[in-house]
Amino acid sequence: MAYTEEELKKELETKEYEYGFYTDIESDTFPVGLNEDIVRAISKKKEEPEWMTEWRVEAFRAWEQMEEPEWANVQYSKPDFQNISYYSAPKKKDKYKSLDEVDPELLDTFNKLGISLEEQKRLAGVAIDVVMDSVSVATTFKETLAEKGIIFCSISEAIREHPDLVRKYIGSVVPQKDNFYAALNSAVFSDGSFCYIPKGVRCPMELSTYFRINQAGTGQFERTLVIADKGSYVSYLEGCTAPTRDENQLHAAVVELIALDDAEIKYSTVQNWFPGGKDGKGGVFNFVTKRGLCETNAKISWTQVETGSAVTWKYPSCVLKGDNSTGEFYSIAVTNNYQQADTGTKMVHLGKNTKSTIISKGISAGRSQNSYRGLVQVNSRAENARNFSQCDSLLMGNNCGAHTFPYIEAKNKTAQIEHEATTSKIGEDQIFYCNQRGIDTEKAIALIVNGFSKEVLNKLPMEFAVEAQKLLEISLEGSVG
């Protein structure tokens, strides 16, 4: 039976957010509002040393002076920062040694997410640092990693156990005063992940964290710090989901990557936070600052698949400070219904012979707006800098928009920069071709979108690629152009 467009649309509209469930775990939540006392209280709660408390307070004071940025091509009602609870932790705070000790309800949540810890442990060999509403509850494979000297723990633990490392590097790539949301994050970050790979070590497994926003009315302020010492290699995965909630939830994370000489960091993200209902109600605000610093011969590669969030505002960047360093950015951003995404990257070429590649694929459907905003900057001392950028947009239906804002600034005559962008739709003939061969319209679209995104999907680690492909399908079902 023919599957008509109408039916597809209907199905899509009624399709509920698959991960929209709410775990009833007793949480330890702070009163709403933000002031210096709250900042100090968060720090105290986490038993942080004096310098960390002061660092937070300094950031908070800077934040108070700052104004919320408005330059992004997104529209939303601004979050009321005094109406958010800045700390929420599952009540049982004991550390678990094995999964059996974990609250079964929590485990159930993970199972619904399809990231069964046992499964992951056994099959994928992934060590997951699960962050649920701000506090790490389970860290696996820690012992295997410890053998190699790799530190992989929550940032609060790192502040306690490895204060020298944290103190040296935190805020070195994304300073406290970098921007409005980075300042807010620096003041109130509740938890996050910390990773240190010692000299010359190749991390034997993909490191992974899962973020989930659970408690109503809580903001998620993650802080991730990854340090790859000289000659080391690490691949880091991050995945995010949030249950269905009507009010908008705020997520303002900061991710700092430091790749010292000859090191390589591969950072992959799959983000499918609740995008809001089909009428544009609710959804997560995702305002994230991600930046990496490359020393000599180092390489940082960002790969992201963005299918969620009501409003996304995210620019994973690379500062190519050392000579011969490389920055890469591969991105797929899918928006549907009333989603808005303003995402892209910054490649700042400072060292000689630095290279950067940007591949960005934007897919807009429904009434969504999808923007690519990127900066390629070649400074006057960056001899022989090389950049290649490609941004392609796919539009489905004429109620959505695709926008490109590439900024290219060159101050060196040896710079070679190429940028190209195209905008197109899924051709009726392409769909017809598939239909003829017995592939229904929905599958055909998935097929075409998959082909369109292949360049980026290929960059994802195996475990993620499968999930990402599925996400693309879910996000776009029925959006015939």
Add this chain to the structure above:
Amino acid sequence: MELKDKLVSSFPAIGDGADTRSTLHRIRIEAMKQFEYKGFPSKKEEEWKYTSLNALLKSDYSLFPEGKNKLDLEDVKRYFIHDIDSYRLTFVDGRYDEELSDMAHEGFDISLMSTAIENPEYREVIERYFNKTVNAKDSLTSLNTAFLKEGVFVRIPKGKLIGKPIQILHFSTGNGEALMLQPRNLIVVSENAQVQFIERHQSLSDHEVLTNSVTEIFAEKRAVVDYYKIQNDKLKASLIDNTYISQEGESNVSVHTFSFGGKLTRNNLNFYHRGERIESTLKGVTILGEKQHVDHHTLVNHAFPNCESHQDYKGIYADRSTGVFNGKVIVEREAQKTNAFQQNNNILLDDRATVNTKPQLEIFADDVKCSHGCTIGQLDDEALFYLRSRGIPTKEAKALMMYAFANNVLESVRIPEVKVRINKLIAKKLGVDMGFDGE
């Protein structure tokens, strides 16, 4: 006194003798208010991120130059494209110079803005078109509107093909002081009419000159307009050129901008579509040296289906020069089947030269073909070697390659004499004695 304050306090002077009840007067009062409110744009504004006017605003400009300097045609002849038969409109220090002009014509209007404003015969035209395409929020355009005094007024009636191009020349002599000029042009090309323009601003003084020009062009159904801007001014002259073009169905407008001179040049070129099957062409060649700065800001607003726009800007930057390109293409929801192409290629010749480019697309319709491409690079060493191994000296070889780089834009110039002139200017700018015409 700051320039802004000076302008604001000088404003009433210009109203003397004007009909205070007219629509025009009201428009100017509004415009002045807008300028007073917004002031000169600063680098904090997104549209002015890469171009700072601060250095220009420091000079004490004379706003209403008094004495009229006499210019001899022989002295300034070289600034005209003199080897073609053309209509000439010449302005010296903002005033119309009859002796240097030639506008003997019949069957259409080539006239002056001042005449159009004062003559009741044109009231209807002025009320219908004047200030209708401009961005009333733009402070520099508002400033020009407020200080409206003189400029070109051209109206081509239905079906008229103008055989000779119209040359517009603005000379500034300065009288030994810095000068600010604000010409205002209005061009109405009616249905099926065709016309060509060549525009040039030239300073003859050794003092600072700041020109803030506004041109409005209305191309009605099936009209064809071809506009060439030659910018090769002295290093003390700056130009802010605001051009607003309104196109109706099946019209074809192309604007070529050749920027080789001047201290700071800012071109705001805006195309608004008001019908289907429109074609717009925006092309430019920029070759800069020393501390020159050129900023091309283009906007093409596709609002109707089946329209096309082509943009191609080439830039070559040496010494400490700066080039800016900001091309914005907006495709509105209704504008299905739009073809919009944008290309910006740049060559950097020195480490102190800078290129900032931002080819921007905003697309709201799905069935469109839109693309943009942008490159920054250098001359190919192997190609250079190829030429040198055939006995062409380095300098000439480089000039040849740069000429070839810019040739795409030159190919679409439809007046051969203009092309010859541009070729000569390019050769001069590149410091070689070559004819690129194969003569």
